[in-house]
Amino acid sequence: MKVARTLCAVAALIGGAWSANATELRLSHQWSTADVRHQVAQMIADDVAAADVDLDIKIFPSKSLFKPREQYKPLSRGQLDMTVFPLSYAGGQQPAFNLTLMPGLVKNHDHAARLNESEFMGKIEEIMAEDDVMVLVHGYLAGGFVGKDKCITSPEDVQGLQTRAAGKAFEQMLAGAGASIASMASSEIYNAMQTGVLNAANTSSSSFVSYRIYEQVACYTPASDFALWFMYQPLLMNKSTFEGLSEEQRQALVTAAEKAEAFYLEEAKKQDANSAKVFSENGVQIADMTLEEFDAWRALAQDTSYKAFVEQTPGGQKLLDLALSVD
Numbered sequence: 001m002k003v004a005r006t007l008c009a010v011a012a013l014i015g016g017a018w019s020a021n022a023t024e025l026r027l028s029h030q031w032s033t034a035d036v037r038h039q040v041a042q043m044i045a046d047d048v049a050a051a052d053v054d055l056d057i058k059i060f061p062s063k064s065l066f067k068p069r070e071q072y073k074p075l076s077r078g079q080l081d082m083t084v085f086p087l088s089y090a091g092g093q094q095p096a097f098n099l100t101l102m103p104g105l106v107k108n109h110d111h112a113a114r115l116n117e118s119e120f121m122g123k124i125e126e127i128m129a130e131d132d133v134m135v136l137v138h139g140y141l142a143g144g145f146v147g148k149d150k151c152i153t154s155p156e157d158v159q160g161l162q163t164r165a166a167g168k169a170f171e172q173m174l175a176g177a178g179a180s181i182a183s184m185a186s187s188e189i190y191n192a193m194q195t196g197v198l199n200a201a202n203t204s205s206s207s208f209v210s211y212r213i214y215e216q217v218a219c220y221t222p223a224s225d226f227a228l229w230f231m232y233q234p235l236l237m238n239k240s241t242f243e244g245l246s247e248e249q250r251q252a253l254v255t256a257a258e259k260a261e262a263f264y265l266e267e268a269k270k271q272d273a274n275s276a277k278v279f280s281e282n283g284v285q286i287a288d289m290t291l292e293e294f295d296a297w298r299a300l301a302q303d304t305s306y307k308a309f310v311e312q313t314p315g316g317q318k319l320l321d322l323a324l325s326v327d
Helices: 002-021 036-051 072-076 095-101 109-116 119-130 168-176 186-194 205-210 239-243 247-281 291-312 316-324
Strands: 023-028 055-060 082-084 133-137 140-147 162-164 200-204 219-221 229-232 235-238
Touching: 023 036, 036 055, 036 082, 036 133, 036 235, 036 247, 055 247, 072 082, 072 133, 072 235, 095 119, 095 168, 095 229, 095 291, 095 316, 109 119, 109 140, 109 247, 119 133, 119 316, 133 239, 133 247, 140 205, 140 247, 168 291, 186 200, 186 205, 200 205, 200 229, 205 247, 219 247, 235 239, 235 247, 239 247, 291 316
Parallel strands: 023 055, 023 082, 162 200
Antiparallel strands: 082 235, 133 235, 140 200, 140 219, 140 229
């Protein structure tokens, strides 16, 4: 018995030493644990843990580690290892990133998946690499509009309203329609609606549900046959951190990422219909955008967002042409 106890103690010490030497990565994001973007992060963490390669991923959800819009800079500096991040939030640092949230640029989820594999995305990834950032999981999410007191389907509907838009390009388009713009992360929409700061907002279908925006609005325009709003929200990693891992650890991350990316695409497709159902069940009016209204928004975007992007972004016309060339 004494020998057995000694062996157990030695095994425990060895196990403790192994755990102490495990590499821990910190992953930050702004969403609740019920959100699909957290689920993608959790899949990566779980699959890497199951691979048993001495690598642990600790997730910090609900903006508990960094503020939503302030994650790209610490990621690029190696102060953060991983994040699920709307890339256009970093458009102030890299203007090219604003193209990943451009009204009417993405037609549907399958088109978004083709964009992820295109020369356009390759150019975006080259810019990220200059900041020591790389993509582990590609992902686009669709979204729509909410109105506190009325439905938002056409440009005329936002005139005079205090509106939250996700990203510079949408702000430019909505301002062109006569809206007043209030910039904030999607996690702040609920309180802004509740306190009367906002009359209208747009964000992803998933954020509308996970932040319970249906409690504050009268009407919801979901992504349906026509979705004006598509936003690139990948899982990013510090490039040097990735390259500093062992070959087994890197392979575990890549394998987990492939599985998570397929899940992300399928779940993204489900988010739109599910959000409409949730809003309807909570007594919110549902208003679908027509083709005529979609075309009106896109025409406005071409005169505002697209034009400004090309004027303000070095190489902007080439990037825009690359994105538009993807069928």
